Amino acid sequence: MIRDERIPSDELRRIDEEIRSNWPTGEGVDFEDAIEYHESLPDHKRFADVLESADKPLLQPRAGVPRLDDQIELLQYLLEEGKADLLPTTIDSYTRDNEYEKAQQGLDKARETGDDTLNGFPAVNHGVDGCRKLIDAVDAPIEVRHGTPDARLLAAITFAGGFQSFEGGPISYNIPYTKRHGLEETIEKWQFVDRLAGAYTERGVRINREPFGPLTGTLVPPSIAIAVMLVEGKLAATQGVRSITLGYGQVGNVVQDVAALNALKELGNEYLPDEVVVTTVFHEWMGGFPPDEARANGVISLGGMTAAIAQPDKVITKSPQEFQGVPTMEANSAGLRTTRQVIDMAIEQDIRIDGIDEEQDLIERETRCLMDTIFEHGDGDVVQGTLKAFDSGALDVPFAPSDSAKGAVLPARDDDGRVRIFEWADLDMDDDIKEIHKARLSQRATTEGREQSFRMVADDVDAISDGKLIGRPQSQGDV
Amino acid sequence: MIRDERIPSDELRRIDEEIRSNWPTGEGVDFEDAIEYHESLPDHKRFADVLESADKPLLQPRAGVPRLDDQIELLQYLLEEGKADLLPTTIDSYTRDNEYEKAQQGLDKARETGDDTLNGFPAVNHGVDGCRKLIDAVDAPIEVRHGTPDARLLAAITFAGGFQSFEGGPISYNIPYTKRHGLEETIEKWQFVDRLAGAYTERGVRINREPFGPLTGTLVPPSIAIAVMLVEGKLAATQGVRSITLGYGQVGNVVQDVAALNALKELGNEYLPDEVVVTTVFHEWMGGFPPDEARANGVISLGGMTAAIAQPDKVITKSPQEFQGVPTMEANSAGLRTTRQVIDMAIEQDIRIDGIDEEQDLIERETRCLMDTIFEHGDGDVVQGTLKAFDSGALDVPFAPSDSAKGAVLPARDDDGRVRIFEWADLDMDDDIKEIHKARLSQRATTEGREQSFRMVADDVDAISDGKLIGRPQSQGDV
């Protein structure tokens, strides 16, 4: 029975060897050589150090293309023209599905024709040397971003390749991304990833790990996201990770977003072991964007404003072309610069908004309910607790495609635009908290002159792309 | 001696006839015919009614091109693509200087070659019929915006032409716009404009008047701007104007901007007669813009956020191409839509920021000092008081090109980015208020480890275009 326990060294080695035999480039991984390579990197490429020592939010975009030279060019552009502080390398979908053969075909085709047939950088196929060329060529820390349920080989190669930050986790890269990967399976596989990061950490190379906070990206109630972050943070810490960046995706209500980021930081420090350095990352709105760059810039700016007030350690920016999918590098840079301008104009201002403490308190109480139910379900073991709590529905994520979560919880905005829970299903929450949500949603229903119903949920899902925060009934709309 | 007294009817008629003989199109003005035309307009083209009955901030861009059909096309575009609520017609520089002959040459050339040799719409040359064609063709209320010290003929023609809103005032269209027009002269000329608007008002056609709030557009301390607004509002009210929109230009500090808009509304209602309907307009940042559309969008969005919190009746939007001068109509629309998205996402949120009441209180106290000194200088007469207070420097506007103001007052931002007064010169302000400013600026000096000096002023003037709110010394800048 899988538990929250550190993988023994010999077991780590056994899995590592097995994993590396899955694809030829796995042979290029040599741990001692990798430690030496990391030690050779200058201070300003050490991801954890740069992030943890920053005195204001660092900005990071999303970006990945198949060919090495294109990826270098793209990242250099985002650094120079976008003034990014931290850079990403987003991995392609085939690699996320461990389809290295298909990724290879796509990469070969991209090299031959120049067309990008892959939607990201196939780091496994590029191998350790390819990764190091990227790290060498780009003058900033780079994180691996993906969405891979079984990221063991990807981790082995990118860690050896010089990357010092790795996004994802067993819940956050399972529940929102895939239907059929069992949670037990992904937890086991991510224990290896974290254990490998821990092995580097033991040798002084602190690999930063970043659970994916936005989850399904659509109106996720803050306490659910934070509970998942705390679980993944604890699992990583158990395996020896010492630099953990907990994530949270903007819901668009400034008070709730600032409160949630405060709660994330607070609870992260409380629930994770003292030896872990906890940082936070704020994702600009992950839901549907307006099909209009001008209005998209408004959405991005509201994210920048929120970041200026909450001051997370990192902000993942969006581009004005979000609606149409992968942005041009110009649009990607524009998203960075718009965010930067808003943050830099607002961050020195003393903006203290009423009601943040109360909202933070509510979020913390809710999160504690969820953490308590996890511990209870697992008799103190977080892994078993998580598995059983998701199984019973006591822990749930709205709009989860995965069979591992019930996905029966439904959120809706209240009259102030804060995300509340409309359908609780089996989520294990104290009754007095449920009453608070009910009262807030009832207030909205009164304002709108309609019953609380799934229509509110549907209207809220589309609201921001339609230009509003709250999905009010049409009859109440503009003239 | 000119005083704050209503121009008698016969005097109004005499000036009106004299003025209308200045240029051939003046003959086309017939008051009774004009009243009839205004009465024929549908409700949704009645500027004052639309503005005063709105339940959230209405958006208005800036726009003016020389030819009538181009101006119609431009305004229709801004209405349809930009979703503007209210529209402008910006007048060209020759007309502002009463050089109708030169404006005619420019208009003729524009008609012949298609090139825009004028920087706006020469409404006097288009005459009453041209104006009415514009009003008829565009399905929203339209305001005349200009910058004309002697706007008497422009007012006579545009009022008869169907415009129901007219920007400007004797101080706000003198001090920031021209060097040599005496204040006494512009007050006299604007008394006629207001009296003419009052004559329409008496007949049920409420012409909305809008003093130009941003003044010199560069770090104007709120109380100075508000005092000028109150003076111009009072002068207009004396002449019979009953719909007055007081203006304020964003300084970029959210607390100070919200406080200033609150104070403007509060004091406007207090100082102006009860029979006047007072509304407010918020101008997005009027200072230097970043030479980068992405960063400009950040500046615009901060304006939208401020408007969502303060909820003025109207917002004058900027475009991302502000840096390069006159924007394309696409960029102009983009500025509208970015602002709209931010306002619509934020306006339903309950965002109450600490310290707004205190700042508002300070602004109101400062404004009262200035109003008191005006009344004292004029022995109760606002016109004489304004003339003498500007003359003595007891009332002053920073960076004023006009010889009518000393322009000796200098502003600088405090450590929180609020605009304070660094050099008081002869401004008549209570000592305890001066002490507050001094203390706040001293706090900034300490933070920056430098003396209070004009360097702060210079650094602040460039700060927003350089990407920050406060002009910190370079050594404290980013890496």
Add this chain to the structure above:
Amino acid sequence: MVFNTMSHTVVLGVIGSDAHVVGITILEQAFSAAGFDVINLGVQTSQEEFAEAAVDHDAEAVLVSSLYGHAEQDCQGFHEVLEEAGVDAVSYIGGNLAVGQDEFEQTRRTFRELGFDRVFDSETDPEDAIEALREDLQIKPTESERATISS
């Protein structure tokens, strides 16, 4: 909110390897609220799974969602699979059905030719799909239901 006397079953799912779940969650809620029995197969559903579920639950309608732009290839041969399994149901498809900038009318034609009875774009309101299904299944709303619709 019940109407008529007998219940009608619809099978709902996202076809292919598409993992967009929000749309069908909303659809599930909407069809349930409108009185249908909804079998939600979730995301990443194969043609065979649709057919199997339609047979098992004796469904009167198969509602296919696709948002990632590969609907056309995912639906090749789908109606043959349904037919072989003996499914006799109305079939709808909706979502972002083409990657490019094709006119929607052309997209509709393509999917009608593939065998779908109705084709919806991603802007379609759930109520419109419900309305269409009632028409196709000749379900008459009850008085109370009619009141709700007109409100």
Add this chain to the structure above:
Amino acid sequence: MVFNTMSHTVVLGVIGSDAHVVGITILEQAFSAAGFDVINLGVQTSQEEFAEAAVDHDAEAVLVSSLYGHAEQDCQGFHEVLEEAGVDAVSYIGGNLAVGQDEFEQTRRTFRELGFDRVFDSETDPEDAIEALREDLQIKPTESERATISS
């Protein structure tokens, strides 16, 4: 902040019908702080007004600002006007000196040919102009001033 023993007078103004006042306000403050006697003529200053003020105040430098893009036409014949009035002073011009996207080096050449001793773009720091003027007038900073510069 005093340096040397004698004072030096500069005449400052915005030429033509340009009404941009912020730049010269800052310049006035900067030159005053650096110990110069500044005669600020303000905006919309004619060539003749510059010449007259330079003669009246026995100015050693005439500093012309222009930000609205018409500097070249506003400055045609300016140095002839100065000469006729008997002005013997260093002349600088700075600001947005050309409307288009000309290379600044070309703009500099144009204004050098018109007779200006130095030409600055709008990004120039006031300190640089002061530094240049000290060099041209052969003014040596005092010890205390030198300390300030290096700080």
